[in-house]
Amino acid sequence: MKPKTNIVIIGTGNVATQLALALHEKKFNIIQIVGRKEKDVLLLSKKIKTAGSTNFNNINSNADIYILAIKDDAINSLASKLKLKDKLIVHTSGTVDLNVLKSPFSNYGVFYPLQTLSKNKKIDFKNVPICIEANNKKAFNLLFELANTLSDKVYKINSEQRKIIHLAAVFACNFSNYMYVIADDILSKNKLSFDLLKPLIAETAEKIKSNKPFKNQTGPAVRKDTKTMKAHLKMLENNKSFKKIYENVSDGIMKTKKKKK
Amino acid sequence: MKPKTNIVIIGTGNVATQLALALHEKKFNIIQIVGRKEKDVLLLSKKIKTAGSTNFNNINSNADIYILAIKDDAINSLASKLKLKDKLIVHTSGTVDLNVLKSPFSNYGVFYPLQTLSKNKKIDFKNVPICIEANNKKAFNLLFELANTLSDKVYKINSEQRKIIHLAAVFACNFSNYMYVIADDILSKNKLSFDLLKPLIAETAEKIKSNKPFKNQTGPAVRKDTKTMKAHLKMLENNKSFKKIYENVSDGIMKTKKKKK
Numbered sequence: 001m002k003p004k005t006n007i008v009i010i011g012t013g014n015v016a017t018q019l020a021l022a023l024h025e026k027k028f029n030i031i032q033i034v035g036r037k038e039k040d041v042l043l044l045s046k047k048i049k050t051a052g053s054t055n056f057n058n059i060n061s062n063a064d065i066y067i068l069a070i071k072d073d074a075i076n077s078l079a080s081k082l083k084l085k086d087k088l089i090v091h092t093s094g095t096v097d098l099n100v101l102k103s104p105f106s107n108y109g110v111f112y113p114l115q116t117l118s119k120n121k122k123i124d125f126k127n128v129p130i131c132i133e134a135n136n137k138k139a140f141n142l143l144f145e146l147a148n149t150l151s152d153k154v155y156k157i158n159s160e161q162r163k164i165i166h167l168a169a170v171f172a173c174n175f176s177n178y179m180y181v182i183a184d185d186i187l188s189k190n191k192l193s194f195d196l197l198k199p200l201i202a203e204t205a206e207k208i209k210s211n212k213p214f215k216n217q218t219g220p221a222v223r224k225d226t227k228t229m230k231a232h233l234k235m236l237e238n239n240k241s242f243k244k245i246y247e248n249v250s251d252g253i254m255k256t257k258k259k260k261k
Numbered sequence: 262m263k264p265k266t267n268i269v270i271i272g273t274g275n276v277a278t279q280l281a282l283a284l285h286e287k288k289f290n291i292i293q294i295v296g297r298k299e300k301d302v303l304l305l306s307k308k309i310k311t312a313g314s315t316n317f318n319n320i321n322s323n324a325d326i327y328i329l330a331i332k333d334d335a336i337n338s339l340a341s342k343l344k345l346k347d348k349l350i351v352h353t354s355g356t357v358d359l360n361v362l363k364s365p366f367s368n369y370g371v372f373y374p375l376q377t378l379s380k381n382k383k384i385d386f387k388n389v390p391i392c393i394e395a396n397n398k399k400a401f402n403l404l405f406e407l408a409n410t411l412s413d414k415v416y417k418i419n420s421e422q423r424k425i426i427h428l429a430a431v432f433a434c435n436f437s438n439y440m441y442v443i444a445d446d447i448l449s450k451n452k453l454s455f456d457l458l459k460p461l462i463a464e465t466a467e468k469i470k471s472n473k474p475f476k477n478q479t480g481p482a483v484r485k486d487t488k489t490m491k492a493h494l495k496m497l498e499n500n501k502s503f504k505k506i507y508e509n510v511s512d513g514i515m516k517t518k519k520k521k522k
Contacts (some may be wrong), residue, residue: 095489110326116464116479127460128300153359164451165492173465174480175510180429181474183433190425197433199388204377204434205466213442218377219435228356232428248509249436252502256442
């Protein structure tokens with residue numbers, strides 16, 4: 001990809017921020033940041049020393065690629081208003097179909113980085129899988145080049161596959177993080193430090209690098225240790241939500257064991 | 262601790278194996294491995310070049326410390342049969358009370374390594390929190406020295422606290438691993454590789470090192486993106502167990518956000 005590819009980033013959230021930083025670092029020419037909130041636009045455009053705008057009717061028309069990194073629900077309605085018919089436009093969503101960009105665009109695609117991104121934690125994209133899809137070969141090749149500049153792991157993934165990957169990612173990332181949240185809550189209510197669990201969490205995540213996760217399953221449920229499970233449920237008596245999760249997840253673990261044996 | 266402290270390890274499971282390997286490496290004198298299954302006893306005793314026995318009436322009486330690394334349910338009944346009244350005996354369980362060793366012993370304690378252990382994945386205990394407890398000062402000091410030889414993180418934790426930590430660990434380790442199991446299941450049923458999620462899982466676990474987990478929460482539930490959540494539930498229609506977990510965990514995430522704000 002020519003280093004002077006011009007890019008406009010629409011959005012100022014976690015994905016927009018991390019993509020802007022990474023692309024800027026790789027010497028792409030981000031010619032404009034566009035967003036609703038002036039404060040956020042200013043912050044991000046200043047970070048990468050470029051122009052910013054809160055006016056969606058005033059988008060710079062000289063870019064080669066327009067990256068829509070905005071809320072899933074807003075992609076369709078915003079895209080239909082953009083006066084960039086012949087430009088290459090992509091969204092970054094795990095769940096939104098490629099075809100929401102069909103009208104009014106003739107070159108469109110998806111650029112989905114499979115990672116949990118926060119505004120303030122800089123990500124090295126080298127190891128981040130990027131799932132791309134486009135409506136034509138030329139657009140695909142351009143996106144592939146762009147993705148490949150950032151990452152060694154670029155995959156051609158269609159919209160159906162992407163939705164499945166996103167669902168799996170919700171379990172693997174969002175839900176496992178919520179398990180940490182519950183653990184933290186249980187400990188802090190008892191004045192115990194969450195630091196105690198940090199080596200355990202690191203090792204649990206480390207283990208999947210070399211084994212299928214069901215092979216790593218430990219704990220009372222996989223041992224069918226009903227006495228311990230009963231004691232745990234009793235300890236969770238005052239939190240119906242945690243208790244229900246404990247029951248359902250333990251049931252799931254007990255079933256998995258049976259199936260996989 | 263004198264390097265020639267004599268230790269007998271009773272048990273041949275994940276905890277027994279990893280403790281035996283680590284203590285052996287630190288030049289402790291493990292004089293015997295005792296267990297029910299001959300094959301497992303042979304395997305472990307051979308690994309650390311020591312004696313093995315399957316006869317619980319034939320336990321070497323020359324040890325300074327006896328480590329009972331066996332199933333929670335078996336601790337009480339086995340301990341009561343051991344003819345080692347004046348010896349220091351410890352169990353390694355997260356859930357079993359110190360006092361189950363009260364009769365017939367006069368020196369007893371708990372030595373609970375807070376880590377997920379497997380027989381075949383060697384663990385460096387340096388970073389593993391070890392929670393210890395004992396019925397008298399002398400026993401405590403001996404256990405502290407032992408633990409401190411293996412780990413930089415030794416904590417005095419009473420039985421009530423240990424049960425709470427164990428419950429939190431079930432969420433943080435066993436249940437987060439089950440979230441990986443579900444993700445793997447969803448992907449493999451659709452012929453997609455679990456490798457796609459490995460960087461995401463690593464980053465999710467990495468993030469808790471610098472932030473409280475509720476601050477790291479991302480995904481549809483924390484954004485209250487009901488459209489995506491509905492689509493996900495539809496995709497899980499054919500798996501009632503996964504669907505229930507999706508609903509309960511998402512509910513929990515939505516509630517947490519409200520509470521913490």
